[in-house]
Amino acid sequence: MSFLPVKEQLTVIKRGTTEIVPEEELIEKIKKSRTENRPLKIKLGVDPTRPDLHLGHSVILRKLRQFQDLGHEAILIIGGFTATIGDPSGQNKARPPLSAEEVQKNAETYVNQAWKILDKSKTTIVNNNDWLGPIKFMDVIRLASNLTVARMIERDDFSKRYQNNEPISLHEFLYPLAQGQDSVHLKSDVELGGTDQKFNLLVGRDLQKANGQKPQVCLMMPLLVGTDGTMKMSKSYDNYIGIDEPANEMYGKSLSIPDEQIYPYFELVTDLPVEDLPALKKKAQQDPRNTKHELAFTITRMYHGDQAAKDARKHFEKTVIQKDIPDDAPILEFKEGTEHRLMDIISDAGLTSSNGETKRMMKQGGVSVDDKKIKDPNFSITFAAGDQLNLKVGKRNFAILKAG
RNA sequence: GGGGGGAUACCAAAGUGGCCAACUGGGGCAGACUGUAAAUCUGUUGUCGUAAGACUUCGCAGGUUCGAAUCCUGCUCCCCCCA
Numbered sequence: 001m002s003f004l005p006v007k008e009q010l011t012v013i014k015r016g017t018t019e020i021v022p023e024e025e026l027i028e029k030i031k032k033s034r035t036e037n038r039p040l041k042i043k044l045g046v047d048p049t050r051p052d053l054h055l056g057h058s059v060i061l062r063k064l065r066q067f068q069d070l071g072h073e074a075i076l077i078i079g080g081f082t083a084t085i086g087d088p089s090g091q092n093k094a095r096p097p098l099s100a101e102e103v104q105k106n107a108e109t110y111v112n113q114a115w116k117i118l119d120k121s122k123t124t125i126v127n128n129n130d131w132l133g134p135i136k137f138m139d140v141i142r143l144a145s146n147l148t149v150a151r152m153i154e155r156d157d158f159s160k161r162y163q164n165n166e167p168i169s170l171h172e173f174l175y176p177l178a179q180g181q182d183s184v185h186l187k188s189d190v191e192l193g194g195t196d197q198k199f200n201l202l203v204g205r206d207l208q209k210a211n212g213q214k215p216q217v218c219l220m221m222p223l224l225v226g227t228d229g230t231m232k233m234s235k236s237y238d239n240y241i242g243i244d245e246p247a248n249e250m251y252g253k254s255l256s257i258p259d260e261q262i263y264p265y266f267e268l269v270t271d272l273p274v275e276d277l278p279a280l281k282k283k284a285q286q287d288p289r290n291t292k293h294e295l296a297f298t299i300t301r302m303y304h305g306d307q308a309a310k311d312a313r314k315h316f317e318k319t320v321i322q323k324d325i326p327d328d329a330p331i332l333e334f335k336e337g338t339e340h341r342l343m344d345i346i347s348d349a350g351l352t353s354s355n356g357e358t359k360r361m362m363k364q365g366g367v368s369v370d371d372k373k374i375k376d377p378n379f380s381i382t383f384a385a386g387d388q389l390n391l392k393v394g395k396r397n398f399a400i401l402k403a404g
Numbered sequence: 405g406g407g408g409g410g411a412u413a414c415c416a417a418a419g420u421g422g423c424c425a426a427c428u429g430g431g432g433c434a435g436a437c438u439g440u441a442a443a444u445c446u447g448u449u450g451u452c453g454u455a456a457g458a459c460u461u462c463g464c465a466g467g468u469u470c471g472a473a474u475c476c477u478g479c480u481c482c483c484c485c486c487a
Binding site: 238249364376 | 483
């Protein structure tokens with residue numbers, strides 16, 4: 001195994017990175033790794049609280065992947081122990097702790113999805129319950145002596161909650177200790193995290209120093225902005241693009257990000273080579289429309305392959321731009337000569353969630369049959385032999401009605 | 405241990421006996437517009453019903469009343485302050 005020169009490694013490592021603390025130590029570590037021909041231990045901890053991964057998670061996983069590709073050792077920690085505490089970082093509420101079974105189940109789905117990004121053969125997976133679980137209460141108290149109350153409450157997330165009369169449980173103070181202990185246990189060289197993880201990552205350095213280890217370098221990645229363009233991507237804000245989503249969804253959702261996010265997305269979530277980035281930055285400003293399609297294509301390609309991405313593009317052009325019925329619209333068959341109320345057809349097919357919604361949709365002009373808007377809730381169709389009608393409900397729900 | 409405040413729809417938040425299926429904002433959905441599933445504007449937003457209307461919903465369980473989200477009793481949960 002031979003490692004790339006320091007400068008080249010740094011170029012990859014610094015792609016999209018917000019902050020490296022401290023950068024000089026990282027350079028030293030890389031140099032040493034080259035002379036000793038020994039990979040660095042790169043640590044990433046994940047709490048499988050929500051098992052479904054989205055592009056926001058992919059930012060940090062991709063960074064870990066980049067380290068892998070540079071020849072370093074990727075260690076993915078499943079926070080079996082820490083998930084039962086709940087990371088307070090960036091939260092305005094205590095996270096609900098998970099049971100051991102939930103963690104186990106979530107961890108499996110998490111890891112399975114993570115293989116879409118990481119190199120499975122080169123990843124070490126560990127569960128921090130293995131070493132945090134057996135720790136004695138006295139050990140916890142000793143660990144806790146490394147932090148002060150003042151340092152805790154000066155944290156933004158805590159002080160805000162405190163000021164807003166929102167509860168902070170004592171156990172939330174202990175979370176960073178648990179995470180930091182992971183670093184001590186693994187003797188990690190670098191720990192990755194989002195910018196909201198800075199505090200936790202730095203605690204790892206403190207604890208390592210207290211244990212006579214060389215402290216880890218902390219590398220922070222920005223939080224990916226969601227499709228709404230303002231808040232960080234998160235399932236609970238419903239502004240996410242899941243890496244498990246169907247290609248069509250992925251393509252369409254990618255296009256819905258605001259123009260200013262085009263470049264950050266290229267930098268943070270795509271696998272396009274670093275050298276291509278400057279050109280893309282320019283293009284994103286000059287020709288946002290096509291560049292965004294290129295982005296949507298790239299993202300879809302990464303998770304579904306080339307052909308699926310091409311199909312998704314066609315699908316988008318057909319349904320959204322030309323407002324045409326897609327090829328894969330479900331077909332609903334009806335017996336010849338029978339009469340059905342359109343409202344019942346729509347509700348029964350599950351295209352809406354209630355009759356009330358169907359009616360509302362019709363009144364608002366959201367329902368059309370063969371491009372003709374149907375506003376009358378009593379509208380009925382009698383099916384004659386060979387009939388085939390295109391039904392559209394709302395922006396994105398289609399069905400083909402067939403007599404047969 | 406003592407004192408105070410609170411629980412309303414997806415979220416936030418008004419409502420303190422009938423005009424409340426419940427103001428308002430956010431979100432969602434739809435329409436118009438658009439390179440876009442963005443932005444903006446407009447409308448809409450419990451369930452069933454073509455409709456009239458009926459039914460369920462304001463922490464939980466009872467009660468008062470012709471009538472309760474609103475009053476009474478008990479219970480559960482939460483927050484703050486003082487010690």
